[in-house]
Amino acid sequence: MATNSRPAGDGDSSNRWTRITERGTLLGMRVTVWCYRNFGRRVCLALAHVVVTYFFLTDGAGRKASRAYLARVWRDPRGRRVLGHRPGTWQSFLHYRAFALAIVDRLAIWSGALGEIEFDAHGIELVDRLTAEGHGALVIGAHLGSFDAMRLLAERTNTVVNVLMFTAHAQRINRIFRELSPDAGARVIAVEPGSVHSVFEIRACLARGEVVAILGDRVEAGDRGRTSRVPFLGDPVELPQAPFLLADLLGYPVFLMLALRIRTGRYTVHTEKLADRVRLPQNAREKGASELLTTYAARLENYCLEAPYQWFNFFDYWGDARSP
Amino acid sequence: MQSKEEIFGWVADVLTHEFEFSADDLVLETRLIDDLDLDSIDAVDMAVRLEEKTGFRFAEEELRSVKTIQDVVDLIHGHQ
Numbered sequence: 059m060a061t062n063s064r065p066a067g068d069g070d071s072s073n074r075w076t077r078i079t080e081r082g083t084l085l086g087m088r089v090t091v092w093c094y095r096n097f098g099r100r101v102c103l104a105l106a107h108v109v110v111t112y113f114f115l116t117d118g119a120g121r122k123a124s125r126a127y128l129a130r131v132w133r134d135p136r137g138r139r140v141l142g143h144r145p146g147t148w149q150s151f152l153h154y155r156a157f158a159l160a161i162v163d164r165l166a167i168w169s170g171a172l173g174e175i176e177f178d179a180h181g182i183e184l185v186d187r188l189t190a191e192g193h194g195a196l197v198i199g200a201h202l203g204s205f206d207a208m209r210l211l212a213e214r215t216n217t218v219v220n221v222l223m224f225t226a227h228a229q230r231i232n233r234i235f236r237e238l239s240p241d242a243g244a245r246v247i248a249v250e251p252g253s254v255h256s257v258f259e260i261r262a263c264l265a266r267g268e269v270v271a272i273l274g275d276r277v278e279a280g281d282r283g284r285t286s287r288v289p290f291l292g293d294p295v296e297l298p299q300a301p302f303l304l305a306d307l308l309g310y311p312v313f314l315m316l317a318l319r320i321r322t323g324r325y326t327v328h329t330e331k332l333a334d335r336v337r338l339p340q341n342a343r344e345k346g347a348s349e350l351l352t353t354y355a356a357r358l359e360n361y362c363l364e365a366p367y368q369w370f371n372f373f374d375y376w377g378d379a380r381s382p
Numbered sequence: 383m384q385s386k387e388e389i390f391g392w393v394a395d396v397l398t399h400e401f402e403f404s405a406d407d408l409v410l411e412t413r414l415i416d417d418l419d420l421d422s423i424d425a426v427d428m429a430v431r432l433e434e435k436t437g438f439r440f441a442e443e444e445l446r447s448v449k450t451i452q453d454v455v456d457l458i459h460g461h462q
Contacts, residue, residue: 263427308426
């Protein structure tokens with residue numbers, strides 16, 4: 059898998075994990091949810107462990123990436139306390155295993171079995187307050203914990219939450235979601251590289267007072283140089299400016315939202331305001347976006363240190379492989 | 383009521399001043415994405431600027447069919 063050693067920037071869309079989840083969202087969605095509904099959580103959990111163990115054993119590049127990431131966590135005193143042991147093969151396995159647990163919870167969420175999962179929410183009222191008044195907001199997440207928990211926001215407050223996905227299959231996914239839990243107010247917006255339609259769709263959603271949720275921790279093919287290098291767990295990483303540039307151009311506030319798994323059936327959702335109605339100086343927009351990204355990365359780092367195993371970027375995130 | 387020529391002037395103005403294109407490259411047939419290589423952030427940027435200028439708000443569906451400068455001019459002209 060040569061693609062795994064490529065930097066986060068251009069290698070990501072062809073990354074093995076990304077493709078697995080993409081495949082999973084399409085064909086597997088119905089099958090896995092059917093399994094979940096008919097065989098229950100325990101069978102699915104066992105199956106997820108088999109799948110994840112298979113990938114752990116066969117995906118050398120992913121294992122290496124996991125070790126490199128955990129080593130960075132270990133370098134921080136807080137991360138060291140949480141890990142408790144110098145990261146080795148076992149810790150990497152725990153990292154993979156956390157992904158299995160996340161997949162099964164995701165099935166519960168997709169199945170509309172949200173009742174099986176309890177959420178403690180910190181700061182979510184910041185977004186609630188806005189949407190209650192009919193104002194839109196941009197919510198930036200990450201591949202840390204459960205992004206599907208964004209649906210919680212929709213359920214709780216009757217807010218429509220539009221989740222951006224880098225997929226050409228948004229309509230099919232939306233149809234499946236509607237079948238699975240007809241009442242959920244979550245929708246998928248497809249983002250295709252090179253297409254400008256999605257950006258106007260986002261604008262229309264925000265104007266209707268809805269929430270638009272974006273994953274902010276991976277550079278996608280369409281980001282074309284609109285990236286900043288900001289410090290994250292010891293070294294700079296490349297992150298997309300687009301969410302902040304959009305917030306600026308359209309004039310909406312930006313929040314960070316992460317749902318971290320505490321134990322079976324229990325998550326804590328952390329919501330923080332990253333910026334009030336963003337207004338970047340015209341001539342220094344890129345610099346302004348970089349500053350906001352620096353804050354985002356710092357907060358993300360904070361939560362990585364809190365729940366290190368829930369970081370689901372199993373590729374060379376810092377581009378170590380291409381460094382001299 | 384602005385003429386199409388005047389509206390073309392606005393559009394060209396935004397593209398030369400804010401996006402630093404040469405006025406010589408801009409004709410009605412110029413395609414925004416294929417020729418000028420605008421990305422989605424540029425597209426929103428441009429839409430917002432033209433809205434400020436004209437006082438209209440473009441709908442998502444209207445913007446979907448926009449490909450050339452001509453399309454933008456027609457869109458604004460049609461809104462008047």
